[in-house]
Amino acid sequence: MTYKAKINNIEVTYKNRTVLEIIKQYVKQHSDITYTQLKEVFYDNLQGSLGVLKNESELLAWESKEENKKDTREDRFFTKSSDVISLNGENIYVCTQWGDGNNNIKPNFMPFIKYARVELGFNIEDNGYEMSLVKKNTKKKEFQNDKKLPLNKILYGPPGTGKTYNTIDKALQIIDGDVPESREEAKERFEALKEAGQVEFVTFHQSYGYEEFVEGIKADVQSESIRYVIEDGIFKRLSDKARKHYEDSQKSQSEIASEISQKDKISNFLNKALEDDKVFQKTKGGKFGIKDLTEKSIILYSEDSNYNENSISLDVNEFYKIISANIDFKTSRQIAQEVFGISNQRQKDTYYLSLFKEYKKVPFIESKINTEIIKNKNYLLIIDEINRGNISKIFGELITLIEESKRLGNDEAMEVTLPYSGEKFGVPKNLYILGTMNTADRSIALMDTALRRRFEFEEMMPDSNEIRKKVGDNGVIDKIDIAFLLEKINQRIEYLYDRDHTIGHAYFMAVEDKATLDSIMRNKVIPLLQEYFYDDWEKIRLVLNDGFIEKTVQDTSKLFDSMDDEYIEEDKYTYIIASDFSVDAYRKIYGKIEQNQVGESHE
Numbered sequence: 142m143t144y145k146a147k148i149n150n151i152e153v154t155y156k157n158r159t160v161l162e163i164i165k166q167y168v169k170q171h172s173d174i175t176y177t178q179l180k181e182v183f184y185d186n187l188q189g190s191l192g193v194l195k196n197e198s199e200l201l202a203w204e205s206k207e208e209n210k211k212d213t214r215e216d217r218f219f220t221k222s223s224d225v226i227s228l229n230g231e232n233i234y235v236c237t238q239w240g241d242g243n244n245n246i247k248p249n250f251m252p253f254i255k256y257a258r259v260e261l262g263f264n265i266e267d268n269g270y271e272m273s274l275v276k277k278n279t280k281k282k283e284f285q286n287d288k289k290l291p292l293n294k295i296l297y298g299p300p301g302t303g304k305t306y307n308t309i310d311k312a313l314q315i316i317d318g319d320v321p322e323s324r325e326e327a328k329e330r331f332e333a334l335k336e337a338g339q340v341e342f343v344t345f346h347q348s349y350g351y352e353e354f355v356e357g358i359k360a361d362v363q364s365e366s367i368r369y370v371i372e373d374g375i376f377k378r379l380s381d382k383a384r385k386h387y388e389d390s391q392k393s394q395s396e397i398a399s400e401i402s403q404k405d406k407i408s409n410f411l412n413k414a415l416e417d418d419k420v421f422q423k424t425k426g427g428k429f430g431i432k433d434l435t436e437k438s439i440i441l442y443s444e445d446s447n448y449n450e451n452s453i454s455l456d457v458n459e460f461y462k463i464i465s466a467n468i469d470f471k472t473s474r475q476i477a478q479e480v481f482g483i484s485n486q487r488q489k490d491t492y493y494l495s496l497f498k499e500y501k502k503v504p505f506i507e508s509k510i511n512t513e514i515i516k517n518k519n520y521l522l523i524i525d526e527i528n529r530g531n532i533s534k535i536f537g538e539l540i541t542l543i544e545e546s547k548r549l550g551n552d553e554a555m556e557v558t559l560p561y562s563g564e565k566f567g568v569p570k571n572l573y574i575l576g577t578m579n580t581a582d583r584s585i586a587l588m589d590t591a592l593r594r595r596f597e598f599e600e601m602m603p604d605s606n607e608i609r610k611k612v613g614d615n616g617v618i619d620k621i622d623i624a625f626l627l628e629k630i631n632q633r634i635e636y637l638y639d640r641d642h643t644i645g646h647a648y649f650m651a652v653e654d655k656a657t658l659d660s661i662m663r664n665k666v667i668p669l670l671q672e673y674f675y676d677d678w679e680k681i682r683l684v685l686n687d688g689f690i691e692k693t694v695q696d697t698s699k700l701f702d703s704m705d706d707e708y709i710e711e712d713k714y715t716y717i718i719a720s721d722f723s724v725d726a727y728r729k730i731y732g733k734i735e736q737n738q739v740g741e742s743h744e
Contacts, residue, residue, distance in 0.1 A: 146267040156239040156250050159265075161219055163257050164194065164235055168226055176228055177408075178401055182261070186337030187253050189329070191217060191236045194226075200234055249333060260516070290315055291597040292545050295527060295576040298601035300669070301645025304577040307601065308523050312340055315573050316519050334521075341379050342523045345530030351537045356561050370438075370454060371561045376522060376539070383520035384549060384569040390517035397515065400465075407461060410500050411439060421495045424473070429453075429492060441492060455489055455496075463493055470497055483563055520572045527576035532589040540591050542568045580641035581673070603631055607646045619655040621727045629731040630666075633684045634673070642673045659722050662689065667718060678716035688726025691717050 144156045153162045164183060168174065176196055185192035195203065200218065203209055214220055218234040226233040239250045257263040296304040296311075309331045313320040316334060321327045334340040343354075351357065352374065359372040373381070389397065413419070415431045422428055429443035432452070439455040463470070463480050470476050473490035476497075477483050532540070538557050541547055547555045548570035556567040576596065578588075605624040609616035616624030631643040648665055652658045667681070667689065674680040682690045695713040703709075719726075 144267065146265055149264050157219075157235075157237040160193070160239055160250075160253060161224060161235045163261075163263060163265075165226060166263070167261065168228060168233075174228070175405065176231065176233065177405070179228065179233070181401075184337070186333060186339060187249065187256060188236050188238070189249050189333035190336045191238055193253075194233055194235050196231055196233055249330075290573070292548065292570070292572075293543055293574045293576075293596045295578055295596045295598050296601050297578045297580055297598055299603065299641060299643045299645055300579050300581050301647040302601040302603055303607075303645065303647050304579075304601050305525055306647065308525075308575060308577065311575055312521050312523065315521050315575075316340070338379075338382060339518065340521045340523065341375055342525065343375050344525040345527055345535065347529065347531070349530050350534050354535045355537065355539060356559055358561060377559075377566065379520055379522055380566070380568050380572055383572040384567070386515070386520075387517055387550065387569045387571045389515045392515070403464065404461070406503065407464060407500070410503055411457075414499075419499075421492075421499060423491055423495050425491075429495070439496075443492070453489060453492065455492060460493060460496065463497055464500065469501075470494060481563060482558070482565060517571055522572065522574050524574065524576040526579065526582075527592075528578035528582060528588055532592045536592075539566075539568070540595065542566075543574060544595050545570070548572075602640070603627060603643050603645050605646060608649055611650060612652050618652060618658065620724055621655065621658065622731065623649050623652055623658065625731045626727060630684055634670075637680050637683060638673055644669060655724065658727075662722060663718060678714075682716075686726070686729050688729060689719055689722060691719050693717075 144159065145152070145154050146159050147153075148159065148162050149166060151162060151166070153159050164179075167182065168179065171178075180194070183193040187193050191203075192199075195218065200214055204214060214234070217238055218236055219225065220234060224235070226235065239253070254265060254267075258265055294311075296307060298304060309327055310320045312331055312334065313327060316339060317330070321330065331340065335342065352359075354374045354376045356371060356373050356377055358369050360367050361370045389400075392400070411431065411434055414421075415434055418430060420428050420430050427444055429441050431439060432442040433440035437457055439457060439460065441453045441455060443451050443453055459481075463476055466480050468475075468479060470479075472486075473494040474486040476490050476493055477486040536543075542555055542557065545551070546553045547568070549556070549567040550570045554567060556565045558564070559566050574596075605616070605628050608624040608627065612618065612623055616622060627644065627646060627649060634643050644666060648661055649658075652661065667685075670681045670684060678690055678692070682692065693715050695715055697709055697713060701709055
């Protein structure tokens with residue numbers, strides 16, 4: 142069925158043209174809108190990896206990427222002159238990727254329509270396509286939403302139990318509140334959230350530290366000479382993003398409009414100064430100018446700077462904080478004390494003061510755009526193998542801040558001063574942390590006590606029922622009951638070692654026939670048992686029974702001339718993995734063999 146809709150009484154056909162018409166009407170309703178403001182309304186996450194719209198420079202950047210060389214802009218965006226949106230003299234291109242043909246749909250289209258209706262106020266009447274999709278493609282997994290989701294959770298269990306696999310469902314539950322039953326739809330939505338910066342993924346390891354996670358000093362090798370800059374880590378970047386969105390969600394429409402106007406004014410001020418080669422005068426003499434601008438930095442050239450090549454870097458966000466303080470600063474020390482909470486001024490505060498004084502001379506023009514109320518949304522940091530990192534070294538003083546009661550926005554909220562940047566930092570309450578840990582590496586009992594107290598733990602153990610659901614005929618392939626096989630192996634491992642070192646069902650989910658089962662046993666299961674039992678082959682034979690490990694007695698008389706040496710044992714055994722695993726060998730693991738039976742003789 143072809144999607145047809147009437148948008149504010151204008152009829153349109155097809156999903157992508159519906160999106161195009163909505164954006165065209167929005168631009169027409171907001172004649173003073175800038176491209177930056179339009180991108181804030183139709184943010185990339187609404188579509189996914191491509192984004193809803195791009196201007197010419199963004200489209201050229203997209204085309205230049207190697208992975209996009211196989212596609213042309215005509216394949217992914219509206220490019221006909223009648224479809225290109227003209228905004229303040231530049232061309233805006235809308236993405237066409239909202240489903241394939243008439244019957245397939247990406248999970249981004251109906252959320253876009255809902256957003257246009259609820260958030261932007263569009264009157265959209267369609268031909269019942271949405272209802273048919275709910276039945277065919279958008280069935281959701283059911284969750285009990287009456288319980289509040291914990292801010293900090295760790296999924297733990299033996300290897301192969303689906304901890305990392307389940308982070309996708311957990312992420313969608315946290316951010317969207319529901320999860321599509323289709324794994325492909327869930328993965329596509331998850332990737333869209335990662336592309337939009339709402340979900341970040343990191344793996345801890347022994348050399349991972351505070352500098353990568355929170356902030357550290359890194360060498361900037363892009364400049365003509367090496368200079369050192371303070372660089373935010375993944376946790377700080379995501380925390381700042383979540384905090385900004387939470388704070389914006391608490392603002393009124395007029396406050397949002399004023400902030401957008403302020404940002405536009407700052408951007409115009411800095412860019413004009415760069416283009417005009419404007420020379421600024423410091424309070425106590427000395428001149429400087431702006432030689433480059435990046436998303437985060439204002440690169441200055443100064444006659445009397447102590448830095449390499451008379452160059453100094455200012456932080457765009459710091460300058461914005463100074464402007465937003467709404468204080469008529471007279472000295473650079475006043476900026477240091479009242480904005481950044483430090484007693485002594487820094488060298489760069491003198492530059493901030495000079496920029497601030499010139500900025501004040503530029504008249505402020507309030508934006509006429511009709512802004513929308515921003516709704517709060519959740520962010521998620523997934524930490525894989527969280528137990529492999531040195532928690533004290535990685536989190537540092539921030540381990541206290543991730544507690545729910547200490548999150549920004551709560552009654553007992555806390556902030557700390559970061560050691561490198563000197564910034565005040567807190568963790569917002571819309572940032573979730575989801576960790577995974579392999580109990581075969583380290584048990585919960587050995588984990589950092591401070592970490593254990595601040596996280597909820599959800600155990601994920603081997604589940605043979607998953608094999609019965611998805612492998613062969615109720616878990617049976619070539620007369621081998623793989624589900625029961627796993628159960629028996631794990632019962633023996635638990636007896637000989639412990640339950641933390643059992644084997645997960647995920648190892649067997651890809652079994653299609655005996656050949657793939659043989660490969661999994663030879664290349665995955667037996668090496669894992671070797672690791673667990675430190676090459677104690679007798680214990681491995683106890684787990685698998687005969688048929689997998691061949692045991693032979695060495696004839697020492699053929700190895701040594703003298704048999705009387707104290708180092709020579711009478712009975713010395715060697716062990717090798719069998720060249721072939723028979724069906725009987727598998728079935729003997731979980732029960733006695735009876736003729737003409739598949740696996741009914743389970744013991």
